[in-house]
Amino acid sequence: MGESITFWVLAVVSVIAALGLVFSRRAVYSALMLGVVMLSLAVLYAVQDAPFLAAVQIIVYTGAVMMLFLFVLMLVGVDSSDSLVETIRGQRFWAIVAGLGFAALLGLGIGNTLIAAPKGLAVANQNGNVPSLAELIFTRHVFAFEVTSALLITAALGAMVLAHRERTEPKPTQRDLSRARFVEFGRHGKNPAPLPGPGTYARHNAIDMPALLPDGTVSPLSVNRVIARHEAEEGTLAPEVAQILQQEEEGK
């Protein structure tokens, strides 16, 4: 009875979270939804006499893998939320048809075939779940285990190789950088000085507060574009900044 309640609650939560993962516009929300699904599954593992896997699920998935996802999301840019407008004709329709069909087929099939009562893991787990698993992993599956270790090392090396960028020219010195800045200024009139920090000469130094120029107008350069866009969507952007950003957009 207790298991049923847990299952139904977590099943509903995980399905909703999975749907949220698929249909939320922002990648960060998707990542959070995935975290919810993973945690729910961890609990379901524990319920099904798999405490070790539940722990590994939380540590490896919700801990390491999810962090990696978020890390890459931040690296790539959290503003890269994509629109949900489909560009490939028929893709969404057929994807949903196939998904529904797949779910229906699998569900029906499982519902029809599996009728025997579960044997339960009481016998298998009598020495404790972790020692029993360990015995299996280090005896029968030891070769696969060793291979996975090789796989992980290879993956680590591969990630390093892929993410590493070889420098093909000498590192620019401060002198080179300075010269490049002024060349750019001479050609395009780009300000050679650092960008103004937010809130300079302003009422407070919050990150979304634009700096004021000496003549009292706001400097749009001082506001992070990502934050500005978020705030524009939420309607909390300072009206002066919004106005200037809009002018810039129209200017383009």
Next chain:
Amino acid sequence: MTTHYLVLSALLFAIGGVGVLVRRNAIVVFMCVELMLNACNLAFVTFARQNGNLDGQVIAFFVMIVAAAEVVIGLAIIVTIFRTRRSASVDDASLLKY
């Protein structure tokens, strides 16, 4: 009772599959793949319980390891592509065509 777990697993797998098909952000696509893998793991754990031995749990464990390796490599590839193309959309990487 195990039937419910398996149906849930199938449902999550299908949702993950649809997500892979409809999302364009490579990272989200990746997340959907992870969701599908997790759904499989749930099925494995459930089968372990159904059959009364731990092999299913061992396999689920290996799946996690492989998934971890896959995420590392996949994300590294996404970062590399993003670095050169300034885009994480899978539709933008469509040069290899007719």
Next chain:
Amino acid sequence: MEPAEFITHSGGAIGVAWLMIALPLVGAAVLLLGGRRTDRFGHLLGVVTALASFVVAVLAFVQLLGFAPGERRRGIALYDFIPGMATKVGLLVDPLSISFCLLITGVGSLIHIYSIGYMAHDPGRRRFFAYLNLFVAAMLLLVLADNYVALFVGWEGVGLASYLLIGFWQHKPSAATAAKKAFIVNRVGDFGLLIGIFTIFATFHSLKFAEVFPAAHGASQGTLTAIGLLLLVGACGKSAQLPLQSWLLDAMEGPTPVSALIHAATMVTAGVYLIVRSGVIFQAAETAQLVVTIVGVATLLAGAIIGTAKDDIKKALAGSTMSQIGYMVLAAGIGPAGYAFAIAHLITHGFFKADLFLGAGSVMHAMNDEVNMRKYGALRKAMPVTFATFLIGYLAIIGFPLLSGYFTKDGIIETAMEHNAILGWLAVLGAGITGFYMSRLVFMTFFGAKRWEGDAHPHESPAVMTWPLIILSAGAIFLGGFLIVGNRFMTFLSPAVGLPEHLPEFNPVSLTGLVTLALVAVGAVFAWFRYGAAEVPAVAPRGSFLTAFARRDLYGDALNEALFMRPGQWLTRLAVFFDNRGIDGVVNGLAAGIGGSSGRLRRIQTGFVRSYALSIFVGAALLVGAWFVVGNL
């Protein structure tokens, strides 16, 4: 009497008979490969090799005479091509082949010598002698071969030499065309010969004369007739017999010595040689023999008619050659009774026709290479030696009593008359026409009024050209009587071709002979009144339809064009059309269809990973569905 057995031989001049072939061949090779370095002595080398070949032939002839008549078929094994297979190459020296060898090397040497003078100012003289040597070698291989393959090699060799020499002045389009025409028409004949040889091999499993001839009576009548007719096709091509006669008249585009040697004295008689050599096969197939005689008679009349209408001296002589070979083929078709006369006429014709051609060449030499007889006239004073020798040749060919042609041609006519009266009377008629057209030729050239072009200064040719003429005319006087009287040649030839059941008696006052002489005389007198006494117009009058008929070579070319060339061209056009529209259309259409559908199909490769993933996912769903369907059945 049957022909003699084949005897394997070695030693003596006969043992080195291959030298006859090798010497001119080496001469040709040196001259062709040596290039300009051999320009200075090229003509001398050509003459020396031909003469050396003649010496070997004479020695072999003398040695052959030393054997008893029954032992005069000497086979010489030369080379075993593939040991154990039927590929032994050898030579056969017997009375028939040695007669040809003497003719080829003898007349050939004289013409070589004559050519020194005739070609003295031609820049291609070395090449000319190389080709002449090549011809002599190939012709000797043809007659000396002891099997049909080597004979065919020689056959093709003389065809090649003929082609090269007809087109010797390739810068003249007419010469180049004539060479091609000769080659192509000969190809038709060679095709027949080749199939004949195949049939011989299929029937007798051998191509050696020594094995084929003794077995000839064992084959079925139909096979023998087929072989005979196929060999006849080959003979028709090479000997310019109807219906493959059209090339010979055009072949006169070659230098005159070539016309004399190849297209009068030797090569064109190869067909007669083939028929006589394969006599055993023909004698066993009466139908084939009948066809041979009909072809011979038809050609002798056609050639004579063509000869009456030509104003080109060489073409008139070419028509005469056709006609005379027609006589030989007629005799060769009769059987053992005719073989000796055929070959004897062949030899005497070789002499007097070479004499006539070289005489014509001498005239042309003197007249700035003018060939139109209407621009000659009254040359007997300007060129006495040429005139005298030409006159002897003329008398010989029309059968003036006691000259060569009288004996050999009358022999043929007599034999034909005994064989079949119709053939005999047609041959007599041919002789009458010969009397007319040869007289016309002589009167137009040497008698009557001068009709020379402005810058012509006729003069006698140099000694190097006149001496061969004198020697040839001596042959034209005496050879016929020497060969025929007392059946000397028939007896000599008998080991090779057999003897008829009763030997012919030479009868100087037979009815046929008298009628022939009377007809010839009528022809000559008629010619005198038309061309000797009367004035010859400078431009040929239109004449009756008969004249036009003869001038157009009896419409031989027109017939070929209508029957073969036009339909061939239509067929080609049809094939081209079918190829372009039909085959190419199908192929191109198929390619375009596949290309087009592929072009559409490749649009599936959108480059979008998600499309591919969708198809994988749908496929997986279908697989699961199929699994359930199958599992629930």
